[in-house]
Amino acid sequence: MSQSEKELLSRLIVGDEIVFEQLFTQYYSLMFSVAQSIAGQAIADEVIQEAWISAMKALPKFEGRSSFKSWIMRIVANEAKTRRRKESRTVSLESIQDNWASDPRFNEKSHWVEPSSNWNGDTPEELLEAQELKDCIAKNMQRLPDNQKAALKMRDANGFSMDEICNILEVTPSNLRVLLHRGRDQVLQVIDHFQKTGEC
Amino acid sequence: MLPTCKQATEQLSENIDHNIRGFKLFKLKLHLMMCRLCRRYDKQINLSAQTINLVEPSIKPSDSLKAKVLHDYRGIHQDSQNKHK
Numbered sequence: 001m002s003q004s005e006k007e008l009l010s011r012l013i014v015g016d017e018i019v020f021e022q023l024f025t026q027y028y029s030l031m032f033s034v035a036q037s038i039a040g041q042a043i044a045d046e047v048i049q050e051a052w053i054s055a056m057k058a059l060p061k062f063e064g065r066s067s068f069k070s071w072i073m074r075i076v077a078n079e080a081k082t083r084r085r086k087e088s089r090t091v092s093l094e095s096i097q098d099n100w101a102s103d104p105r106f107n108e109k110s111h112w113v114e115p116s117s118n119w120n121g122d123t124p125e126e127l128l129e130a131q132e133l134k135d136c137i138a139k140n141m142q143r144l145p146d147n148q149k150a151a152l153k154m155r156d157a158n159g160f161s162m163d164e165i166c167n168i169l170e171v172t173p174s175n176l177r178v179l180l181h182r183g184r185d186q187v188l189q190v191i192d193h194f195q196k197t198g199e200c
Numbered sequence: 201m202l203p204t205c206k207q208a209t210e211q212l213s214e215n216i217d218h219n220i221r222g223f224k225l226f227k228l229k230l231h232l233m234m235c236r237l238c239r240r241y242d243k244q245i246n247l248s249a250q251t252i253n254l255v256e257p258s259i260k261p262s263d264s265l266k267a268k269v270l271h272d273y274r275g276i277h278q279d280s281q282n283k284h285k
């Protein structure tokens with residue numbers, strides 16, 4: 001736990017509402033993805049509310065062995081799992097094999113027939129100079145299946161370790177690899193389409 | 201047997217998260233040497249992953265949820281203060 005994080009948390013313990021609001025807003029998006037992927041969108045906000053209650057009660061005992069971010073994500077995941085059982089909601093992890101087998105970019109021998117084009121831009125910043133593409137990627141990411149979205153956000157946008165994500169989302173390492181690959185590949189295709197056509 | 205292009209794309213993504221080693225890496229490298237399309241894919245999947253970091257769509261909490269959790273937080277803080285008294 002970093003010094004600045006310690007400082008924030010000690011202010012949280014003494015009841016600093018500004019710090020609370022700041023953390024709540026900062027982590028909302030990621031917490032929402034985790035809650036949604038485990039318990040479904042309909043009750044995600046309730047799960048988040050419960051998670052903050054549990055977290056704030058447990059905060060004085062938080063020892064800082066992990067970062068606050070991964071601690072709070074574990075709490076929201078646990079809350080979501082409890083709620084999922086309570087509401088006996090069956091979450092269908094969409095079948096991993098869905099239409100992956102018939103990807104039109106590959107031929108029957110699984111070699112390229114429709115490869116991606118050469119891109120203009122060698123860095124993410126160069127690629128994202130067009131605001132339109134940024135919006136387009138964000139929009140398409142929102143449409144990904146919940147578990148892919150949660151995995152991508154945790155891994156690529158927030159730097160969680162593979163082990164942490166497996167624990168939080170209750171997926172095996174090999175399933176996580178598939179989720180990440182699918183999500184990234186989808187983003188790659190969005191960028192490629194934009195490079196080819198200039199359109200989202 | 202060398203990986204197919206499709207298998208290579210999966211392994212290239214895997215390689216972002218932990219380095220592929222040994223014979224599997226050897227076969228992947230060999231495929232990449234021979235296949236410019238997969239070399240391109242390698243570069244692009246890495247770029248895509250980095251891009252996600254920059255565009256992560258961030259959704260905002262509703263005002264009513266914000267008010268509810270703030271209310272909870274206040275209550276918990278007051279409870280713990282009362283205990284200390």
Ligand SMILES: [Zn+2]
Nearest residue numbers: 205208235238
């Ligand atoms: Zn290839």
